[in-house]
Amino acid sequence: MSKKNKFTTLTALAISAQLIVGSCYAASADWFEKFKQTASDKELYTLLYAMPKGGDLHHHITGSALSEWWYDLALEQSAHGYEFYTKVKVNNCRDYGGNEFGFSPYYLLFTNLLASSYDKLPACEKAEYKPLKDLNATEKAAWLNSIRLDKDHEGRDEFFQTHWQRMNELSSSPYLIAELLVKNMQAFGDEGLIYMEPMMGAFGYTKPDGTVIPAEVTADIFRDRLQQADAKATGITVRMQESILRFSPRAEDSLRKYYDFISKNNDLYVAVNMVGREDNDKGHPARFLPVLRELRHKYNNVKLSIHAGEVDEPNYHIRDTLLLGADRIGHGVNLITDDDMMRQMRNGPYLVEINLISNLLLEYIDDYSQHPFPEYLRIGIPVALSTDDRGMWDSNLTDEFFVAVKEFNLSWAELNTLGENSIKYSFLDQQTKNTLLNEYQEKMAKFEQQVSTSGIKNITTTPVSYSFICDKYQLCLEES
Template sequence: MSAYTRKLSLTTTVFLLSLWHNTSVAQPPQHWFEKFKNSASDTELYTFLYAMPKGGDLHHHMTGSALSEWWYELALKQQEHGYRYYTKVTISNCSEYGSNAFGYRPYLLHFNNLLESSYQQLSDCEKSEYKRLEDLSEHELTAWLNSIRLDEDHEGRDEFFQTHWQRLDELMNSPYLVAEILVKNMQAFGAEGLIYMEPMMGASGYTTPDGVPIKPDDVANIYRQRLQQSDAQKTGVTVRLQESILRFAANAEQQLRNYFDFVSRNNDLYLAVNMVGREDNDKGHPLRFKQTLRELRRSYNNVKLSIHAGEVDEPNFHVRDTILLGADRIGHGVNLISDDDLLRQMRYGPYLVEINLISNLLLEYVDQYNQHPFPEYLRLGVPVALSTDDRGMWDSNITDEFFVAVKEFNLSWDELMQLNHNSLQYSFIDASNKKALIATYEQRTAQFEASFVKHGFESLKHVSPVSYGFICDQYQLCDFSQNTNNRPQQ
């Protein structure tokens, strides 16, 4: 290049830089959601997310999804089916407890709940420790309600896994009560704009008031009949169910065989089998079930798998091993972030990670949200969807999950729609119903967006969010309406 050419090139560059500096360059208009998000108060943002149309909740345990107040209300109503409950209000150091001191029903545990038939089998000393549920004092009822939700800073993983379920105990014996919990969730989720639920809601382990086992097929019929009633139908929420095995149980393989057969025979209602239970109990490691599942796939062609994996502190290959088992969806997947090769392979499908932000914080799998891998998965292209896990014990709802996601990770409108679309696209429901659900979601979302773009927050003036303890405790959002916390004042 000659000196003249170099000089000309330099002059041109200086001229263009000067022109760029002195000319206002048109910027693309800010997206309407970003404008709203950047100016909205937390109350306004929560109201928006409560009203926002939503897809499905693919990961929640039905008996963990009941608010404490629901348990109490519904337990008292079970007398119409012959169930009456007693709860432990004091410990008298009865010498008879013996080997039960540290078993599934620990002796040294307040608010353990028993059927009347089990209560009658206790010694006189132990009977004196229990009260009928309906006879609790105001103070005792408050403590009972708090005993089955994580509402204290010192409570966490061990409290949840080792006391909540043991306290519920025989409250979970009535299929009629659990069916009512399902409808309560349908009503609450429907009010939040959700259109699909796929909870883990087993049909085994139920008994009559006298303790006689009820056959799983009979339980499934109780669920079907309840779902056909008008109040359930009016929610507009479509429901399909999953069975679940306790992964570390000694008979877990036999549970798997039994539930594959049950799901296959009841495929109008049940779609999948899941593996639940503490993943840090090594007796439930995924590869334990490899051979059993290979045997089952020789005979069954209509049972899906969605398995808890990666809900553990240590880096390991549980997510990788779970995919090898045949799972199409991964529950939690927190430690997938530590498996670089698998993370790369999971970009853009075909496996979905069911994300439970609130659960992972309260059960101490992350200490704070900036440690959560959710935004990395989302923005790498790993399919993800938000879900509630055990929302009754968190005292939360599905809106709380979206609020946390937007506040902590600055989600865009496109990302919100993608999460909701994923929750339907990766559901296990049949293709025809899936197509209809996606169409319903897209239509509702288009109408919601058009109304908000045109009228702004004024379009939500009729919306009164129903919130609970989590969002009040964590984000001080406690003043939506007289319905806030949705519980009687104690």
């Protein structure tokens, strides 16, 4: 066969393949559009729950744990010598204002302490606390609700100024955090997820007596836990990020420390993430340009993702964040206000980590008609859905997809793109990324073949939902 004829034949085959793919795509789009027109919310949710999903690239491990998990696992920490106390009343033991503007305000109920810290309190303050294991039913219910947004009037300030402060020393045990990770892996695995990249630092943990545990020891605790049978049975690959509080006065020192740690523990840790309220101007992006340029002179294996655009005002934080070297943007709600950046981010290489439920509950949007997600998606800015702090929202990843389909009429091709993006833009090494991408595509193709012909009638997975979807969409299914 001549080169010309060979080329012509190959071209014809390529065109035929494109026609076949196009025909399949049209069929795919057709079945899902018909399904949406006739399906009940429960049927749609069932399909989305069972649907294979790629990765969750944006969630804080301590914010991703359900309150019930925290409570049960905290009591189990007695096996490692940890005992926790929680504040159940205020006896006005301090003058007004004492530590009211510190990390753990005095007047905040259900603040949690290690027994070693409780033992150091004066008698008056000790009387304000009870062992966590001794709470009565009313106190336990209030404790559970204290670390999730469970009331309509609660929003951004409640979240940023009380939830984390109440947890306080509850997150001192690396064994507890390792168990929370596996709990999340199991729950996400039931939803069809195959990759997680939690913000789950190795620094700041202590022994029961308050002695600091070295980060390298903590990392080994996490590694060992991931090798246990129940973790492996989830089928989920995990890599982690260290996170720094952007407005901390010593944030630059943290960056230096974390870059070195991640570089030395690159089998488990892949990136640094800068977190914290952007409306605190002490954490503005440009502050970190000198130190990041310094660090890039030395380290070649540390990625960077930064919360940016999670703010009400139009500003250039996303532009400045990309200048810092970030590969991914967390939230990106106000990107829509920067026309030049909107144009530049089309078709990559940067991804915006979209958190629909978080943005609503923290009041960065009043309702979903204001959310820029569909604009980003449909003009070619890479996006992926993620959960942020699902434990505090009492939600899951399926809720994010359900909101996206209900509010923005997503097509099947768009759902597939979101899943692929969550693997393509992960911080995995290329070989593992390719393996997971192939796994996701194979699972998605098999699932599509199943549901495009028979709908949900052959789906055997029972969807599990939580209070968010019940409260906001009156879709109340089985709870975990």
